[in-house]
Amino acid sequence: MSRRRHAGAFLLTALLFGGTFVAVKAGLAYLPPLTFLAIRFDVGAVVLAGYAATRLSWSDLRPRTAGDVVAVLATGGLVVGLTNALLFVGQESTSSGVAAIVFSLNPILTVAAAAVLLPGRRPTRLGLLGTALGLVGVILVAGPTALLTGEAAGVPLLVGGAASIALGSVVIRWAEPTLSTTARTVWGVPLAALLSHGLAVAAGESLASVTLPPTALVAVAYVGVGSGAVAYLAYFALVDGVGPRRANLVFYAVPVVSTVGGWALLGERIGATALAGFAVVAAGFALLVAESVDRRRLQRLVYWHREGERAETRAEPRRAD
Structure with missing residues (x-):
């Protein structure tokens, strides 16, 4: 059941x-990036409240330890707030595909941070x-x-965003x-909403210039409710369940979803290179799954070996009698 x-x-x-x-790329045509981000988290905060x-209950929500704080x-400062601030600003000068590529560095950065x-948590060769x-x-x-063209001008900011979510997920663990x-x-x-509003004010962005046609409203609703509330609940549950290194492998699947979404909603084409990429991603996942299975087998072997030694130790006095 836990695997499911x-x-x-x-x-x-x-x-x-x-x-x-x-959705971010569509919304940035109508909203300044940090204001867009702040509205996103305002919507998400209301949904979560x-x-x-x-x-x-209050007992469920009350921090009890320094680790909780x-x-x-x-969560609010690194994984949600700073990560998305760098993403929204960086994506002004990059395509959604390039942004997804850079964020797929997350698992590698998570391995390093872990x-x-x-x-x-030392990584294996496999x-x-x-x-x-x-x-x-x-x-x-x-x-x-795309990485060699002007589309990649925001890549340093996006790398910072990928590093922020990797570091934050490991710090939580x-x-x-x-x-x-x-x-x-x-x-x-x-907390991320407060940070975003502060950054928007510091950057000189103004709500007076904001317009919200239907496309912008859909974008705000999606990033506010879908990826601003529901996605983070699922993501942090995954971090707790399987650890940050394995959880952040999800960012390998994200560019695939972005590519398919661009094809379905924006008319972008999926070429032969992209199809080859799907196959390579699948091979990478296969190796990582194999590595995970090997570690579990090794842990089971060590466990049963130790249990056998304990059983022999307990049995020795009875043999002496």
Whole structure:
């Protein structure tokens, strides 16, 4: 059952985050980036507040440990707030495909952060190979030439966003919070909204210039409710369930969703290179799954070996009698 829940959370996160890049690009035609982001989190905070009021108690929401406070700050400040601020500003000068490519660096950056902050998380050769292969695949899906054109002008900001979500997810794991993923998200999204409003004011953006035609309203609704509330609930549940390194593999699937969404909604074509990229991504996932299975088998072997030693130790006095 837990595997099904994890698979469901993975698919939901990939679909909602993948559509975000298309929705952000559409909304930026009408809204300045940080104001757009602030409105997104305002909508998400209202949705989550309604959910918390009907489904959670104060006991569920109250931070109890220093780890809880650190996890809430990492959620709102790094994983949700700063990550999206850099994404929205960076995507002004990049295509949605390029943005999705850069964010697919997330698993690699997560492996690096986990190796530094989490004990016993050193990557294996098979895991590194699968990660690298997945990165090659997503580059093929979105188009390698885009990285060499003017479309990639916002790439440094997007790299910073990918690093922010990777670091934040590892910090949450390191903090060992007692708060549930839902509670951390309920606290984190309003915190991200405050951060976004502050950045918008600092950047000199004004609501007076904002117009909201139907396309902009749809974009705000999608990024506010879908990828601003529901997706984060699914994503943080995945982080808690399988760990940040494996959870962030979802960002390999995100460019695939973005490419298909661009084809279906914006009339973008999927060429032979993109289809080859799908195959390479699948191969990378296969290696990472194999690495995960090998680790579980090794853990089981170590467990049963230790249990056997304990059984022999307990049996020795009876043999002496």
